Every structure is written in C-alpha cells, then in structure tokens.
C-alpha cells in the first residue's frame with residue numbers, strides 16, 4: 067500500500083477528532099411547545115347556559131346569583147328545595163333526577179314547610195372499566211385528563227349515566243363528591259339507599275342524631291356498621307335509614323363497609339342539619355357542594371352567603387384497582403386483601419370533588435366587601451388538613467357541629483381539621499386588616515404542600531380562590547394579574563409533558579432543552595476510541611498482509627545484527 | 638374441533654331461545670290488550686304493580702323491613718296526586734293521541750320511563766307488520782347467579798324475532814333498585830337517537846311497544862346504569878338472521894378485554910383424622926421425611942443412563958490402543 071493512503075487516513079482521523087471536540091462544546095437549544103399542539107379545553111365550560119348564573123325564581127324557589135364558570139343548575143336547586151314531587155314536569159326534565167328522588171310531604175308542626183323528607187341515593191362508579199373497549203365509563207375528570215376510579219352516593223337518577231348516548235362523560239348528577247344533604251331539625255327523614263353498585267355498601271350517619279334502634283322496636287337502617295348494627299346491603303337491594311335529628315350542625319354520612327377503602331373511594335358526603343324555622347324549605351341536596359344558592363332561613367338571618375367546602379384525598383393506586391379488572395371478585399380481592407393502606411400515600415387532593423384548575427370553575431368563594439359568609443368545611447381525607455386563607459382571618463364558630471362558646475371563638479388563617487372533622491367558619495370581608503386585607507383574588511388552600519399538587523405536581527390539588535366581585539369577569543373567571551391559566555386546562559400539563567415555565571420570558575430561559583445536538587462527553591470518548599481502534603485495525607491488517615515483507619525486513623535486521631555480532635565475536 | 642364446538646353452542650343457543658320464545662308467546666294471552674299503554678290512567682296501574690311489589694317484599698323479607706315499607710308508602714301516595722295532572726305527563730299517556738316519535742317520551746310519577754315507543758309507524762323497509770309478539774324480560778341480580786364474575790343480568794341474553802315484527806316488551810325489574818332495558822342502533826327517523834328505552838325505578842313492570850326493521854340485524858340491549866352492562870346486564874336482539882354478535886354477553890359471546898385469572902393458594906379443608914389410614918400415614922411420612930427429592934430422583938435416572946454410555950466409551954478407548962499395538 068502506498069504510503070500516501072496511510073497519511074490520508076491519519077489526516078481524516080485527526081480532523082474528525084477535532085470536529086468531535088468542537089460539537090461537544092455547544093449545549094442543546096430550547097424547544098417551545100406550541101399551544102396548538104395541546105389538548106386544551108376552554109377555561110370555562112361552554113356548555114353551561116349563562117342564564118344559570120343569574121338570580122332567579124323557579125317553581126317559586128328563590129335562587130341566589132352564582133357568578134362562576136360552572137354554577138349549579140338552578141332547576142336542580144328548585145327540585146332540591148321543593149322536592150321532585152312538588153315541581154313541574156318541565157323543571158324535572160331539566161335535571162337528571164328521577165321523579166321519586168326527593169319526596170317532601172306533611173307539614174306536621176304546621177309551620178309552613180314539609181316535615182317528612184325522603185331522599186333516595188344510588189351508588190355509582192365513576193371512571194370504571196369496560197370489557198368492551200379500553201377506555202373508562204362514565205368518565206369524570208377531577209382535572210383535565212385525570213380520571214381516578216371512584217364511587218359516589220348519587221341522587222337517584224333517570225336515564226343514561228352519560229351526558230348523552232354519544233358521550234362517555236358522566237351526566238351532571240354523577241360526580242364527586244357525594245352530594246351535600248340538608249335537612250331541618252326535627253324533620254322525619256328517610257334516607258333510602260338503593261345499591262346500584264356491584265359491591266355491598268351501607269350508610270353511617272356520622273355525627274347526625276340517629277337511633278341505633280327505633281323506640282317502637284322497628285329497625286330502620288342502623289348505624290351502618292356491618293360488624294355490629296346491620297347486614298351488608300347487597301347489590302340490587304335497598305335500605306331505609308330513618309332519623310329525626312334533634313341537634314343541628316355540619317355532619318357527615320359515609321359507607322361503613324370496608325371504610326378504609328370505601329370512604330376513600332368517595333362514598334362520603336356532608337349532611338347538614340339546619341335550625342328549625344317557619345317556612346324553612348331547605349335545599350335538600352347540594353350536588354357538587356360549594357355555594358348554597360337557597361340557604362335556610364336561619365342562615366339568611368345571619369349571613370349573606372353560605373358555602374359547603376368538602377376536602378377529600380385519594381390514593382392513585384387504590385383508585386386504579388377498579389380500573390384494572392372487570393370481574394368484581396378480582397376487585398374485591400385487591401380492595402379487601404391485597405391493598406395495604408398503611409403503605410399507601412394520597413395523591414389526589416380535591417375540594418368539592420375537583421382539583422386545580424377545575425376548582426376555579428365552581429369552587430371559588432365569590433364575595434363582596436362587608437359581607438358575612440358561612441363556610442362549612444369538612445375534611446374526609448385520611449390526614450389532617452391545614453386549610454389556609456390568604457388575605458383573611460376567619461372565625462371558627464363550630465367544631466363537629468357544636469357551637470364553640472362565643473367568648474372562646476378564635477380567629478385563624480390556618481384551620482386544622484383532623485380526619486372526618488368539620489369546622490364552621492365565619493368569613494368576614496370587612497377591610498380592617500384583620501378580617502380582610504381588602505379586595506382581590508385571595509387563594510385558599512391546604513398548607514401541607516402536597517395538598518396543592520395533582521399526584522405530586524404543582525399547581526394542582528385543592529387550591530381555590532376567595533374572589534372579590536370586582537376581580538371576576540362576566541363568566542365568573544378570576545381576572546388575574548398573574549400568569550395565563552389556560553395552559554393548566556390542557557391534558558398535556560397534567561400528563562407532565564408541558565414545560566410550564568417556557569413562557570416566563572421571550573427566549574424561554576426555563577423552557578425544555580432539546581436533545582443533544584452535538585455529542586455528549588461519553589459519546590465523544592466513544593468516538594475517539596472508535597477512531598483509535600480503526601487505526602489499530604489498519605495497522606494489524608497491514609501487518610498481516612505485509613507479513614512476508616515484515617519478516618523479511620525483520621530477518622534482514624536480525625541477520626544484520628547477528629552478522630555484526632558474529633563478526634565482533636570472530637574478531 | 639373449535640368449529641364443532643361452535644356449531645353445538647350455536648344450536649343449543651338457538652334451541653334455548655326457541656324454547657323461551659314459545660314461553661313468551663304463551664304469556665301473550667295473559668297480557669292481552671296491554672292495559673298499561675291503552676289506559677288513560679296507566680300511571681295508576683303502574684302504581685298497583687308497585688304495591689304488589691311491596692307486598693311481595695313484605696312476605697320475602699323478615700319483619701325488620703316491614704314498617705319501613707309502610708312509611709315509604711304513605712309518603713309516596715301524595716306525590717302521585719300532585720304529579721298526575723302535570724300536562725306533559727298526562728297527555729303522553731293517552732294512547733288515543735298516537736305516539737309520535739318526537740314525543741314518545743313517557744315518564745310516570747315514580748320515574749318509570751318509556752322512550753322511543755312506536756305502535757304503528759312502519760320502518761321504510763317493511764311493507765307490513767310480520768307478526769305481533771310480546772316478550773317479557775326480567776332484570777335483576779338473581780339472573781347473574783349462573784354467570785360467575787357478573788352481578789346483574791337479564792333472565793335471557795338473546796331474543797330472536799322476525800323482521801318487521803311489532804314487539805311489546807314487558808320489562809320486569811326484580812330488584813329494589815333501578816334497571817333499564819335500552820336498545821340501540823334502531824333507525825333514527827323512527828326512534829330518537831336510534832334508541833328504544835324502558836326504565837323501571839324499582840320492583841315493577843314497565844311495558845313498551847316498538848317495530849323492528851326488515852333487515853337482518855343484531856341490536857344491543859343493555860342497562861346503562863354505571864357498571865350494570867359491564868357487570869353482566871347485557872343482551873342482544875337478533876332480527877331475522879341477525880348481524881354480527883356483540884361482545885361480552887354473559888354465557889353467549891367472549892369478552893373483548895377479558896381479565897386474567899391466577900388461582901389463589903386458598904386454605905383448604907385438611908384431611909379428616911378418622912380417615913388417617915396407615916397408607917396415608919406412610920405417604921405423609923414419606924412426604925415429610927423422604928430422603929428422596931425430585932431432583933435426586935432425576936439425578937438417579939441420569940446416572941443410570943449416562944453410566945453405560947461412559948463405560949462403553951472407555952471400553953472402546955481401551956480396545957483401540959490394544960488393536961493398534
């Protein structure tokens with residue numbers, strides 16, 4: 067081989083090694099995700115009629131204005147106040163309620179409101195599996211694209227589980243949390259549980275005055291505990307829980323079958339016993355909790371507004387059990403025997419069944435200056451909640467439905483609620499630097515920082531806002547001074563594929579880095595090694611091909627050496 | 638092999654549904670005149686059904702439910718009156734008005750529903766009604782008993798009818814919770830969203846009439862309450878020779894996405910002491926104390942096979958040098 071080839075190869079190698087060194091100096095570019103690449107839903111659900119936000123009267127029921135993106139369906143409120151037996155068919159058809167869901171009759175004490183109340187609840191599974199396709203049905207997103215398997219008590223429903231026959235989304239009544247139930251002190255209430263689910267369930271009335279057994283000996287329902295007071299309510303069966311509450315307050319109801327999972331799966335709701343007043347038609351159900359658009363007479367005497375705030379949390383792994391199998395036996399196996407709650411951590415933190423950013427649609431507390439607002443807060447997560455209000459110090463008036471001695475009532479900006487605990491707060495929007503620092507958009511959220519995440523990613527969780535009216539647009543959306551919130555309504559953000567800081571400045575200083583365009587140090591070392599190997603290989607090849615020449619040269623050299631040696635020896 | 642099984646299955650299904658069909662036509666006599674739809678006060682009739690349902694409950698259940706049902710009743714009563722005269726409801730119950738498909742939505746005082754009812758509008762593919770039949774469908778948890786891994790079911794999973802038949806369905810809910818008989822895929826010009834739907838809010842019967850088109854088709858029938866279809870309440874209506882089978886019908890068609898099952902190591906009843914015979918004691922002793930393990934056994938077998946081979950090879954080797962010398 068002519069020597070010039072060999073030189074050419076050597077030159078190539080040195081040039082390429084220089085090139086390798088050059089490219090490994092430069093860091094990757096910043097890549098920006100285009101908004102068009104995102105699956106974003108509108109911040110405000112466009113399907114909701116604007117008229118739902120207005121103050122109105124339906125079937126004689128006064129309904130307060132509700133300036134938020136997703137106000138409660140006013141027809142549903144009318145039905146909840148009058149009972150499905152006392153409203154027009156037209157009103158009923160605007161809801162998904164069955165005609166027998168709420169039955170109000172008999173003004174026993176003659177004070178102008180019904181005293182016999184029947185409330186029918188079903189048990190519904192959200193985001194459950196199907197043996198026919200890979201998706202979930204009926205779906206309920208707690209945040210865009212986040213669909214944990216859940217069980218809820220739902221008002222007895224009519225028709226399809228989904229919005230319509232083309233949709234897999236759950237109809238408006240099937241949602242987290244289980245609905246808030248309101249009754250009047252002294253009402254004879256029959257809570258009818260119709261178990262439409264494939265597992266057994268019961269109802270335990272937590273904190274509500276209810277008999278273990280009725281005085282006349284008949285057992286209506288019980289305490290909800292299968293180990294002591296009653297049997298499992300099997301699929302397809304119904305049971306009537308009858309009670310007449312003598313004491314008022316903010317209480318709970320929940321399933322007491324395998325409570326460690328059934329409660330956590332969502333079978334828990336608030337139940338409120340309102341003070342007895344004349345002409346007191348209470349809003350029997352507050353579906354989705356939040357603002358009470360038809361507060362009781364006693365609340366209206368003292369407050370401008372009332373809100374039900376239900377905090378809950380779920381373990382992702384638990385919620386996935388019901389999505390893994392279709393066979394109820396396998397679900398029961400995993401739920402009852404394989405799932406270990408002592409090894410579990412909660413991942414989804416919800417306020418009124420939703421996590422940020424959906425909390426902004428319906429769980430904001432909208433206020434005006436100089437108002438008094440009743441907040442009924444319940445914590446049904448398994449850990450203590452540290453609820454914090456920005457810009458306000460509210461007064462704790464009741465613990466677990468019991469009024470705190472007025473002299474001893476305290477003001478706080480962090481309110482601790484143990485598991486299953488309820489607090490009644492009075493939020494005073496007087497701008498005095500104590501009760502309120504003035505108008506604005508003030509966050510309120512869990513101050514355990516994991517509580518403001520969705521499965522560990524912030525922003526998310528149970529974050530919501532105390533929003534002064536001047537800071538809301540006509541859709542009830544907060545007019546923020548801060549960052550654009552629309553990207554939080556994309557599935558990609560919650561799937562963790564959107565670098566949320568890419569838009570903090572023009573160049574995207576904190577955006578996503580592209581992949582290595584040049585070579586990283588390891589790769590360039592590899593390339594050096596390859597080149598060296600190539601050279602070595604060529605040498606070896608040459609050595610073999612030209613072995614005769616080499617041996618000749620070598621033998622000549624040795625013979626020369628020998629010759630010289632011999633000559634010296636001979637000399 | 639698979640084919641023959643398939644054929645046997647098919648034939649047996651056919652035989653079954655044929656049998657059921659004759660049963661149902663026999664029932665026709667009992668249901669003559671289908672009162673519920675012709676009667677102006679059908680709502681009341683339905684309530685009567687409901688009462689009988691309640692009475693049945695009283696006898697079925699042990700005393701503790703008794704008073705509850707009584708209470709439930711008293712309270713249900715006033716509602717019937719208050720809702721009876723709401724205009725929509727009332728007019729829709731008049732059969733004389735004819736049920737146009739746009740207002741074929743009937744709801745009664747207790748929430749029972751009939752949607753997509755069609756008494757006399759022929760599908761465009763039909764010249765006339767081929768036959769008028771009545772089919773009774775039961776729904777409830779008990780019908781799932783024969784299908785392990787399900788919780789709710791209809792009493793039958795398949796119904797076969799002639800093209801252009803006029804069917805009156807009597808949907809009997811045997812549970813104390815809501816169930817639905819919902820059919821999909823019907824012609825949209827006759828049935829809103831292509832659906833025919835009966836819904837029963839509790840232990841009672843809801844009846845409705847519809848006419849199927851002429852084409853061979855298989856229609857989905859299910860209960861749309863969350864997880865009811867998924868957990869077994871699913872069937873198919875086969876018109877004529879039918880179309881493609883649907884998936885996941887209990888006992889009829891395979892699941893499209895089946896679960897995987899692994900047998901669990903569950904506790905079992907131990908061997909009874911009385912039957913502790915000597916042979917059992919010996920096997921037990923051997924099981925517990927036997928010096929021979931499976932691997933050891935395999936080793937012995939291996940040894941027995943390999944040894945002659947080795948010895949032969951060594952013999953050959955010995956011979957070779959002998960011969961060469």
Ligand SMILES: [Cu+2]
Nearest residue numbers: 267321323328
């Ligand atoms: Cu439960």
Ligand SMILES: [Cu+2]
Nearest residue numbers: 816817860865
């Ligand atoms: Cu059903």
